[in-house]
Amino acid sequence: MRVMVSLRSVPTxxxxxxxxxxxxxxxxxxxxxxxxxxxxxxxxxxxxxxRRSRPMPRAERPVSLYDLTLxxxxxxxxxxxxxxxxxxxxxxxxxxxxxxxxxxMTPLPKTLRAELAAELSISTLTAVxxxxxxxxxxxxxxxxxxDGEFVETVLMLYPDRATVCVSCQVxxxxxxxxCATGLGGLTRNLxxxxxxxxxxxxxxxxxxxxxTLTNLVMMGMGEPLQxxxxxxRFIGILHDPAGMGFGARRITISTSGVVPKxxxxxxxxxxxxxxxxxxxxNDALRDRLVPLNxxxxxxxxxxxxxxxxxxTGRRVSFEYALMAGVNDGDEVAxxxxxxxxxxxxxxxxxxxxxxxxxxxPYERPSQAGIDRFAAILSAGGxxxxxxxxxxxxxxxxxxxxxxxxxxxxxxxxxxxxxxHEVVGSLASSDL
Ligand code: SF4
Numbered sequence: 225m226r227v228m229v230s231l232r233s234v235p236t237x238x239x240x241x242x243x244x245x246x247x248x249x250x251x252x253x254x255x256x257x258x259x260x261x262x263x264x265x266x267x268x269x270x271x272x273x274x275r276r277s278r279p280m281p282r283a284e285r286p287v288s289l290y291d292l293t294l295x296x297x298x299x300x301x302x303x304x305x306x307x308x309x310x311x312x313x314x315x316x317x318x319x320x321x322x323x324x325x326x327x328x329m330t331p332l333p334k335t336l337r338a339e340l341a342a343e344l345s346i347s348t349l350t351a352v353x354x355x356x357x358x359x360x361x362x363x364x365x366x367x368x369x370x371d372g373e374f375v376e377t378v379l380m381l382y383p384d385r386a387t388v389c390v391s392c393q394v395x396x397x398x399x400x401x402x403c404a405t406g407l408g409g410l411t412r413n414l415x416x417x418x419x420x421x422x423x424x425x426x427x428x429x430x431x432x433x434x435x436t437l438t439n440l441v442m443m444g445m446g447e448p449l450q451x452x453x454x455x456x457r458f459i460g461i462l463h464d465p466a467g468m469g470f471g472a473r474r475i476t477i478s479t480s481g482v483v484p485k486x487x488x489x490x491x492x493x494x495x496x497x498x499x500x501x502x503x504x505x506n507d508a509l510r511d512r513l514v515p516l517n518x519x520x521x522x523x524x525x526x527x528x529x530x531x532x533x534x535x536t537g538r539r540v541s542f543e544y545a546l547m548a549g550v551n552d553g554d555e556v557a558x559x560x561x562x563x564x565x566x567x568x569x570x571x572x573x574x575x576x577x578x579x580x581x582x583x584x585p586y587e588r589p590s591q592a593g594i595d596r597f598a599a600i601l602s603a604g605g606x607x608x609x610x611x612x613x614x615x616x617x618x619x620x621x622x623x624x625x626x627x628x629x630x631x632x633x634x635x636x637x638x639x640x641x642x643x644h645e646v647v648g649s650l651a652s653s654d655l
Contacts, residue, residue: 288345291417319467347421377422387439388426393446404581405445413451416458443478449485483520486528495536502542505560539570548589557597561604572607579613
């Protein structure tokens with residue numbers, strides 16, 4: 225079925241105004257979802273500052289069922305003479321029943337199942353490796369994409385929730401000094417369908433353990449706000465009550481500080497949780513750790529956070545990867561407390577003791593140092609939590625498994641601006 229071809233002219237959702245915040249029962253999610261991945265040229269202006277970018281021709285990028293909004297599926301099937309309720313059945317089976325094969329969608333006629341199976345893949349990701357740790361409560365999956373790249377997803381099971389940490393790019397252009405993902409630069413953005421495939425995979429893993437997926441954090445590989453269009457489309461599909469119906473309060477986007485896109489996100493109809501990877505209270509230090517700071521310095525970033533909190537009514541989380549001898553000093557803690565206290569931002573600081581990466585020269589502070597840093601922040605009136613990364617023994621910080629799997633070469637790692645990372649992303653899984 226040429227669903228994806230005919231769908232390319234399908235209008236996007238008509239969306240409510242920003243002041244009509246959606247509930248999980250409202251259809252559609254975010255404004256202006258981009259068309260399926262194949263339509264949007266990679267690295268479009270403002271989307272990426274890739275050091276190493278290999279954009280692919282549109283025709284080479286397959287569209288899967290997970291890329292499609294319900295409206296697009298209705299239209300695509302309608303052009304084949306199928307009633308709209310067939311699209312809703314497919315959505316329900318794909319997301320409520322987590323079906324990985326059209327064949328099990330038994331309410332559909334056999335002919336339609338065969339048509340779909342022949343022409344529209346459900347997913348374009350293939351799971352190649354699962355690793356478990358924390359007594360089976362952290363499961364990391366390495367996926368191969370249709371074009372031979374690798375991305376990682378982590379499912380974390382807690383007593384009261386199950387959180388998936390999703391990747392949004394192959395590699396990352398930001399190049400934070402402490403990040404494994406940033407070592408090789410950006411290869412390409414993932415499509416919305418490739419992100420949905422990670423969520424469905426995690427939902428299946430949770431279900432197999434008698435659990436239900438409850439939360440999602442975009443803290444895996446990549447910078448979501450540099451893959452903005454695909455990320456917004458993904459969240460729209462994820463939120464659709466005809467599918468998974470993920471509520472905004474259960475979704476967290478983490479950014480290294482793409483200021484214009486924080487403002488764009490604030491205008492979206494869904495008030496999504498925002499986490500900002502701060503890692504330093506001043507430009508001199510943050511310029512070294514997060515190169516994007518040279519473009520959007522700390523003051524501008526905190527201004528944007530203030531606007532986001534005011535517009536959405538949401539508290540902002542600041543992620544702070546603690547690195548021994550780098551950003552863990554008493555005076556740095558005091559400056560961080562003072563900087564945040566001076567702002568009108570309802571916020572919480574998550575301190576994430578570094579997950580060391582083999583290729584990078586950063587260490588985790590001592591327990592006494594971690595406790596002292598947290599105490600100074602708390603004494604300064606800043607709500608603070610120390611979060612320890614899960615899955616250290618399976619390289620659970622973003623990009624680490626990909627490095628260990630040899631999918632990143634030493635030549636990649638030697639890129640002059642590349643270094644390391646952490647992403648305590650996984651640690652802040654309980655957002
Ligand atoms: S920490 Fe995040 S934003 Fe920074 S390089 Fe790694 S993946 Fe990119």
